[in-house]
Amino acid sequence: MSExxxxxxxxxxxxxxxxxxxxxxxxxxxxxxxxxxxxxxxWDEWATCLSEEIAADKASDGPVDGSNYYALWLATLERLVxxxxxxxxxxLVALKDAWRENxxxxxxxxxxxxxxx
Amino acid sequence: xxxxxxxxxxxxxxxxxxxxxxxxETALTRKGYVDPAAVDAVVDTFETKVGPRNGAAVVxxxxxxPEFKQxxxxxxxxxxxxxxxxxxxxxxxxxVENTDDVHNMVVCTxxxxxxxxxxxxxxxxxxxxxxxxRAVIEPRAxxxxxxxxxxxxxxxxxxxSTAELRYLVLPARPADTDDLSEEALAELVTRDAMIGTGxxxx
Numbered sequence: 001m002s003e004x005x006x007x008x009x010x011x012x013x014x015x016x017x018x019x020x021x022x023x024x025x026x027x028x029x030x031x032x033x034x035x036x037x038x039x040x041x042x043w044d045e046w047a048t049c050l051s052e053e054i055a056a057d058k059a060s061d062g063p064v065d066g067s068n069y070y071a072l073w074l075a076t077l078e079r080l081v082x083x084x085x086x087x088x089x090x091x092l093v094a095l096k097d098a099w100r101e102n103x104x105x106x107x108x109x110x111x112x113x114x115x116x117x
Numbered sequence: 118x119x120x121x122x123x124x125x126x127x128x129x130x131x132x133x134x135x136x137x138x139x140x141x142e143t144a145l146t147r148k149g150y151v152d153p154a155a156v157d158a159v160v161d162t163f164e165t166k167v168g169p170r171n172g173a174a175v176v177x178x179x180x181x182x183p184e185f186k187q188x189x190x191x192x193x194x195x196x197x198x199x200x201x202x203x204x205x206x207x208x209x210x211x212x213v214e215n216t217d218d219v220h221n222m223v224v225c226t227x228x229x230x231x232x233x234x235x236x237x238x239x240x241x242x243x244x245x246x247x248x249x250x251r252a253v254i255e256p257r258a259x260x261x262x263x264x265x266x267x268x269x270x271x272x273x274x275x276x277x278s279t280a281e282l283r284y285l286v287l288p289a290r291p292a293d294t295d296d297l298s299e300e301a302l303a304e305l306v307t308r309d310a311m312i313g314t315g316x317x318x319x
Contacts, residue, residue, distance in 0.1 A: 020238070
């Protein structure tokens with residue numbers, strides 16, 4: 001069971017290490033806290049679902065250093081949002097593609113508009 | 118639309134992960150589950166207001182106020198709420214005290230449950246497969262890698278967090294700190310000491 005890896009590779013550089021490496025991680029975290037407060041799912045459901053994502057990732061030889069933790073977090077949120085009927089997976093993919101197209105269509109330096117409903 | 122990266126008639130889209138988050142926020146906002154201002158407020162809270170300093174304040178108070186320490190050990194959630202640090206997910210917090218005979222360390226073997234209100238968000242190693250699996254199997258070896266040597270005659274207790282119950286290690290107060298104020302003591306308390314992968318040094 002034990003993994004022959006030293007913690008030295010991913011020890012925090014200092015106590016003040018940033019908690020999020022990229023802004024999207026903070027956004028995904030905050031979205032989860034916000035929809036949980038709205039009662040979309042219980043914290044127990046969240047933990048169960050996230051545990052499953054992490055276990056499945058480990059089974060498929062995902063990275064062992066936790067570097068994809070927030071990617072798994074995001075997948076968990078997408079799954080629960082779909083399962084609870086708030087937004088389907090297809091809907092989210094369509095919105096993602098629409099956002100990308102809007103970025104590409106927006107001249108550099110101008111605000112990127114939200115996709116049309 | 119040309120995709121020449123040097124022209125200025127388009128904006129380079131963010132990563133696929135970032136676009137997925139934007140899609141979620143847009144969908145959830147339109148359906149009324151989310152107020153974008155509330156999301157921003159949560160980000161701000163966790164990045165700037167919450168963090169290991171909250172836990173350090175709890176520890177320093179416990180070191181200097183025996184009655185508070187007893188309340189902390191009896192019901193850590195209530196004691197932390199006294200100081201203004203309360204949970205958002207309704208989970209219970211338990212404080213485990215390091216003594217001459219016992220060293221405590223905290224892990225979440227299933228995912229990475231963590232006492233956010235007092236410690237902020239977990240460090241990257243806490244979320245790693247290696248820490249989650251090895252902390253339970255060979256805690257002393259893991260502690261050695263963090264530079265913490267526990268004598269053989271001292272018990273190591275590993276606490277596995279759950280969605281309902283999180284742990285905060287109350288580290289031992291270092292010797293020769295009798296003349297330090299509560300605030301100065303709090304400065305000594307590290308995040309790792311409150312997870313149990315470090316000790317507090319004067």
